[in-house]
Amino acid sequence: MHPSLLKRSPKAMPAKAGIIASTALAAALALMQPGELRAQAAPETAAAWRVECTGDGHTLECRAIQQIFQRDTRQLVASVAVRYAPDTKGPQMSLLLPLGLNLTEGVSLKVDAGPPEHQPIQTCNNTGCLVTMVPNDKFLAAMRTGTDLKVTIQDASKKPIEMSLPLLGFGVAYDKTK
Numbered sequence: 001m002h003p004s005l006l007k008r009s010p011k012a013m014p015a016k017a018g019i020i021a022s023t024a025l026a027a028a029l030a031l032m033q034p035g036e037l038r039a040q041a042a043p044e045t046a047a048a049w050r051v052e053c054t055g056d057g058h059t060l061e062c063r064a065i066q067q068i069f070q071r072d073t074r075q076l077v078a079s080v081a082v083r084y085a086p087d088t089k090g091p092q093m094s095l096l097l098p099l100g101l102n103l104t105e106g107v108s109l110k111v112d113a114g115p116p117e118h119q120p121i122q123t124c125n126n127t128g129c130l131v132t133m134v135p136n137d138k139f140l141a142a143m144r145t146g147t148d149l150k151v152t153i154q155d156a157s158k159k160p161i162e163m164s165l166p167l168l169g170f171g172v173a174y175d176k177t178k
Contacts, residue, residue: 048169051176052081064173066149066165078151078163082135082143082170084178091140091174095131095151099124102154107131111139111146111167144171 053062063083070077078097085092095107103121110116119133135143143149149165 049167049173050169051173062177064170064177066170068151068163068165080149080151080165082174082177084174088134091135093133093135096127097121097129097131097153099128100156101129102156102158103129105154105158108152109133109139110150110152111142112148112150114142114146116152140174143167144174 049064049066051062052065053060055061061083063081066080067076068078069075078095081094083092084090095109097107101121103124106118106120108116108118117133117135117139119131121129121131123130144167146167149167149170151163151165153161153163155161
């Protein structure tokens with residue numbers, strides 16, 4: 001092990017890794033041209049939404065997950081999670097986006113050519129920027145029957161960037177979160 005690594009506390013290393021990952025995501029996003037991002041799933045998942053669950057031994061919380069990777073480098077650019085929230089007895093959607101965005105403009109989401117939903121960016125930390133929303137029944141129904149979820153953000157120089165996530169398997173994955 002390199003001597004400089006021995007001087008760092010174990011708690012500092014994950015934080016620095018998150019900062020490095022976020023910086024790499026922001027740099028990859030900054031180099032993109034508008035409309036250049038497209039969801040890229042691992043070959044074994046065929047771009048379908050997947051379900052991830054965590055539990056504490058008493059309860060199990062599951063969420064439907066879809067991620068966007070930069071085509072050439074396979075770096076994670078954005079992650080979308082939709083879950084059934086038992087406390088509110090309804091859906092909750094979270095998006096994790098890279099650093100380096102224009103925070104004043106927020107995010108625009110739409111299914112196919114449907115009406116856009118505008119959402120503010122709530123907070124940013126060393127892993128990225130977080131957007132949470134409660135999708136209404138109409139938006140959720142559109143996600144179940146639609147082809148693509150289109151997420152539009154602006155980079156720091158106010159250039160719009162549209163990312164398109166396939167909705168293949170969303171309905172089945174979301175139903176498993178209940």
